[in-house]
Amino acid sequence: MPGDGGGGPALRDSRLLGPGRRHGSADALHPRTPLRRRPVRQGGPLSYEAALAAARQGRLYPAVILDGGSAEARRSAALELARALLCEAPAAARPCGVCRHCRRIVWPGGDEATPFHPDFQVLERDLKASTSVDATREMLRTAQVSPYEARGQVFVIASAESLTGEAANALLKNLEEPHVSAPRNFFLLAPSRLDLLPTLRSRSLAVFLGPAQPVDPQVVEPLARAFSAAASSWASSGSPVYLLSAAAALAGAGGWDDPRSGQPWAVAAAAVLRSLPQEDGAAADRRARLALAEALLEGPALRLRGITAERILEGMVARHLA
Incomplete structure (x- = not known):
């Protein structure tokens, strides 16, 4: 995965601050401040390095599409961003990889020994060809409560392109009603952001991870x-x-x-x-x-x-x- 791109250009892009936040304002510096506006349509894709720099500062846009790359690359990106958002280390050192949050943010593998973090959840496709509205609503119920341990919550939709129409609309409703007590981030993973509904794309920040094919x-x-x-x-x-x-x-x-x-x-x-x-x-x-x-x-x-x-x-x- 791409490495640390630094915090310079990324933090000067107001799109990263989430709805209702502007540079120079008090709430731009405090990610726990309630969000006051609905998300607005985003521009073109952002680099992974810029997104990671924003996540370190707790200023990443609430809904992010991770598209392009291989399925493994998308999973790795989601994990690193989630660790950066919830890590206990100073911002410049996030994700540290050793704190109680970083060590437990892992991709679920069905093994009882797999670490569990109550504020990190992955929604995987539950049907043969789609992600159902029932599974999506079950995940979203968790998003309605305050974080258990960390300063925020992270939810990953592993195959966002497979969301049924009802599931996508349920998710959209949550994106339009930002959490008021603590940061809440959604990562939508897909081969291409164009595979998602226009309404989801319009309320998300796109992070392009590059082509899936290996190149010389x-x-x-x-x-x-x-x-x-x-x-x-x-x-x-x-x-x-x-x-x-x-x-x-x-x-x-x-x-x-x-x-x-x-x-x-x-x-x-x-x-x-x-x-x-x-x-x-x-x-x-x-x-x-x-x-x-x-x-x-x-x-x-x-x-x-x-x-x-x-x-x-x-x-x-x-x-x-x-």
Whole structure:
């Protein structure tokens, strides 16, 4: 999983503070202060590093979609964020991995020896192809009470894309009625946030974990450098030729002959993720590139409609960077 990205740019993004919180206000500094507004629609995806930095400070948005990556990567991300939210160590050291909360926040395995934490709950698919409304409501009943031990509660929906319509609506009602006594965070895990209902997406912060397919870093690195140079030139000059150059850099992933293959799109997405700027003041650029990386994984579906890879790349780059 991605490591510590630091607390700088993340904590300057008011989207991370949750509804009703603004920088410079008293309640922005106290996560236990009652939330006063309903969640609002979020922008594009956020980097995992920024989300982790916000979780360390107790300022992560109440509902987070963890999408992309493998199922194991999504589980690992949910566990690390949950530990960061409930850890007893000073903010900079969270998650410490050794406190009474960190040691007991683990993925349930059905083993009696598996540690249990009353303020951390995972909802897994209970039916063959879906997560039922009954199982969802049972989890949500726990969310209506105050934390037992920690300063907040964390609820993970392991296969959010499998929520039935009734289950999704039950969850939505809870997201629209924030807990007033203590922080309460929901993590919705899914291969793609587009698999979730628009109403759930609109009330959640998206954290994109990257492509599921493994990619060769030696292939990704030169593509990332070329893409970053072209994107930076576009930002400074506004000349459309640099958008074409950025798309051409991603086309260097190769392997476009098979329209059904997701591998070249995974390589291109990884290159965009590798290019994320880290400078202060580059939050908008980072979000735009994250959204582009996520969109690239939808490339195979467009190829099957008969659209060329070159045209798709040019269109996606222009749509997200221009």
